[in-house]
Amino acid sequence: MTQLAAPRSPSSASTRGRRGGGRRVANPDGPWPWLFVLPTLIGLAVFYFWPVIQTAYYSLTSWGVFGDAEFVGFENWIDLLQSGTVPRALINTLLYTAMLMLGLPISIYIASLLNRPGLRFAAFYRVLYFAPFVSMPAAIALVWGMIFNSQYGILNQFLGVFGIPAVYWTSTEWVALIAIGMVGIWSSLGFNIIILGAGLRSIPSDLYEAARLDGASNWRQLISITVPLLSPSIFFLTVLSVIHGMELFDLIFIMIGESNPIKGDTQSMVSLFYREAFISNDKGTGAAIAILLMLIIGVLTAIQFWVQRRWFSFD
Template sequence: MTQAAAARSPAPPGGGAGPGPAGRRRRNGRGRRRGGLANPDGLWPWLFVLPTLLGLAVFYFWPVLQTAYYSFTRWGVFGGAEFVGLENWAGLIASGQVPRALVNTLLYTAILLVGIPISIVIANLLNRPGLRFVSFYRVLFFAPFVSMPAAIALVWGMIFNSQYGILNQFLGVFGVPRVHWTSTEWVALLAIGIVGVWSSLGFNIIILGAGLRGIPAEMHEAAWIDGASSWRQLVSITVPLLSPSIFFLSVLSVIHGMELFDLIYIMIGESNPIKGATQSMVSLFYREAFISNDKGTGAAIAILLMLIIGLLTAVQFRVQRRWADDG
């Protein structure tokens, strides 16, 4: 076709581009813009995640919003919520119970974090080549993690008993006087922290053991040839390369520590005179919401605890992100 015939040929209907490359690109662009959720390629992912989103909305997001609203209300004996504004929050500040409960909870959380270095040492020992019965040792360490917290608290409550507890009997052999583990304020928190560390060792060791198996053996061999001791290899090679696992465990330990309740409830007991001085944030929530039947104040404590956990987690991510990434 000559250039004159091409010039006389009619344009496509609608003034659009012809069948050339420019026209195809324009039509494809309009087709993509009309896609979205109507496009099967964009709809299927949403269908797969829809059950999870519904579950989160029903069992997580909606209860949080509902609890936040209840923190500004007062409940009667037979139900019925009355909006009271910031009265519940002002009552928490005036009562003075929150600072002590928060200090107790943070102390327990700090003790849990001390368990991470202990777990690193144990996991490193279990990862030594040629060690026999490694699987048996891992099962022994992991068994407390899958045991019921109530059962753990009952057993350790008998161990820490000041009258017939096996711990005091063992210490008495060395001339140590009887210690009232669960009836002295700060000693009771230390005893509960020891139980928390013991019960979390198994999970920490499993996570750290997986990270240790990902470290190339050639790095330790090269360090050994250069004369590095086992401690030096642990500090200079193992710990930096385990930083992502350590960061993960630290975040979980903080969240788990801030949720302390069952160990205090069973080991300290309701008749113990120090129960008020050793209560955690969750214990305070339980006492206000279910013992005193003040659901508005209980909801305020729950929201305050959620905000504190979120703040601590955000600080951890902010402070440890570079350290974990560099590892």
């Protein structure tokens, strides 16, 4: 019995005819795709790329309150590298970022609990965890500043019940950084749980059933099934956590305050930028700090993508 050949699509045949031996084919759509993308490209150029170029230029100038910017070359960059404020601010920022990363294991554990089959009021719990993420950072800092207050704060009153002396949470250098890190972890849990919960719901339940039949404990299932299959979500949250941590400003500005004697020892890179650009009115140095922070975030993000190709599974 003769088998009939499937008819060839005219469009595919004409496409092969136009290619003719590997030659490039002109876009049949013409300029229309670029016209649709043009508004977005203009917005990116005006509001993103041009400000970066302009800030890079201002980092090479001396620009105060009055007058025009005067080109001074790399003088601002040399002063930054020779001063001790930038390394200290960078260390504080990296420590805060590292503390934010500690919130990821906590988020994985809570998300796994909230996604257990048959859990009642799971949606209500997710809303409770997510509420701090959508709250104003200034409001969060004000509330936690009162909680950490050494005189009337509820945290010290709670510790006093157990005979623990009052802790000066926002007046002691390293303790203040730990307190700010705790607030950062608490406020980011909700977003992490939502992203991880979506990833958990995409994992087939058959894998957990097979693991339980093989005698795997809950901890073994978490390590061998949950974490490897959540690697795309974990990587996404890791990148966002690093970027968010490097942009620390609101919590330090409100919880520590400008009149606190330890403000210089606990300032972040963005706090240093604010102090140089808007308090000292040294726009050139402030622009150099902004460009330096952008380069550091770019390097850290590139390292994360390099690690992702070796440690995270996206299959």
